[in-house]
Amino acid sequence: MTQSPAHTFDYIVVGAGSAGCVLANRLSTEPGVSVCLVEAGPSDRKLFPGAYIRTPAGIIRLIANPRWNWMHQFEPQPSSADKPIPCPRGRVWGGSSAINGMIYVRGHRSDYDQWEAAGNRGWGYDALLPYFQRSEHFEPGPSPWHGQNGGLNVARQRSLxxxxxxxxEAGAQMGWHYNDDFNGAEQEGYGAFHVTQINGERCSAARAFLYPALPRTNLTVFSETLTHRVLLDGSRAEGVEVSQGDRTFTLKARREVILSAGSINSPQLLLLSGIGPAEELARHAITQRHELPGVGQNLQDHQDIVLMYRSDSDLGYGLSLRGVLPLAAAPFQYLAARRGPLTSNTVESGAFLRLHPADAAPQLGLIVAPALKNQPQRLIPVGHGISLHVAVMHPKxxxxxxLRSADPQDRPLIEGNFLSHPDDLHTLVEGFRLVRRLAATPAFTKRLQGELVPGPNVSSTAQIEQWIRENLGTVFHPVGTCKMGNDPMAVVDDQLRVHGLQGLRVADASxxxxxxxxxxxxxxIMIGEKAADLVRFLN
Incomplete structure (x- = not known):
């Protein structure tokens, strides 16, 4: 590779995803401060992928496309039948917010209170609510739980x-209560999801936060630029090494480097930089610059299964003689009024449910999709049916x-270790049975025509457990690999500073x-908002 001269900025943010776009916006509001945002993927302002990203149903073109997706996967492991499991992550402006299902759910109050109780000051729910509100424009109207002036438009779905x-109707028959706002006073219940859309189009983090900041002369964005490693001068981060095409060059940071590359790529970058456990670095002949045993550890994701049911043609979308007409009309509905099936996020309603009344928060997440789960080779499934997802919310x-190698071009090894804790399998078995009870309610019975997957032959506990292992997926929510805390396995403190180093933070779901x-x-996105305040107030 050829070499290019160094560029110097006050702050370098690595990753133009959900948190990175927020940071680029907030930090560049101060005219005297220079900010550099580095993204491995392309801009989303071109016709493609822009058209797919803006159109909500375009997710079916994005979710498995290596041009705009890192195409990570969890390695085959015995606990999940030795099968690889996809782990899609966005590689484009907006990151995973550009390719996700657009569901806007913050989580339960107790999630954040648990973080604070573990010693992370300022990370309880009451302290974080203003950050959620700051980022948001809640289109349904004023609410004590929502914001009205933020860049991220949160809306009701237009064409359920x-x-x-x-x-x-079936949820009511199950004895659950209807919830018209999963981010309101209480999360538990069933209802339609609010989505990050505006005027029937996706509102990604790039659209919400990066676009408004682009005219600022103190913000520089490097697209299609791969970050190789963080450069250290002793215990201080002084910049990053990157490549763009056949050029490799250095970006220097006067104040800080902030990794917002996500739960897979942020720990990979730390390891490539010689920051992490000695044994892992030695495997790839990487010189250790700083011992930090927790880098890459603590990986969690919502483990998920999908049951599928054949239905009549009026219930959802599919290919049939009767179903072709609505699909053929969809582009015209969308172009004329931004309505119809193309506004669908493909996962429109759901529920959050406790298994036991004493549970601090819901243990199960349920998602209803208005079609049979798509196969990789087919955009729209043949025939009509619905898919019912159920996931364990608090996996153990x-x-x-x-690292797969010391080459930054190589995808890392991701070991999910799913179902290794018996409680997770037990929770999914309970969820499996709950979905079957839901499908057996009078509301569904008169519209469904039989269970396709797994089918009635899977009925005993042993059969259900084996089927779960063989068909396990996730809801694409990896977190935790650069854990915040003060224990020996924590990577960052409650100011998001990497333990033992100066000028280096991590700010993303990791x-x-x-x-x-x-x-x-x-x-x-909330983490990006809070990180921006931490950076500005502590510098």
């Missing part, structure tokens, strides 16, 4: 499929991220000590 009304299994109850995008 008919299955949602049936699910709501822990995995890790390791700092979460434990998973939140629900989707992680809202929490990642």
């Amino acid at each position: 499929a008919p299955v949602n009304a049936v699910f709501h 299994s822990r995995g890790r991220v390791r 700092i979460m000590p434990t998973l939140v109850t629900g989707n992680t995008n809202a929490a990642a």
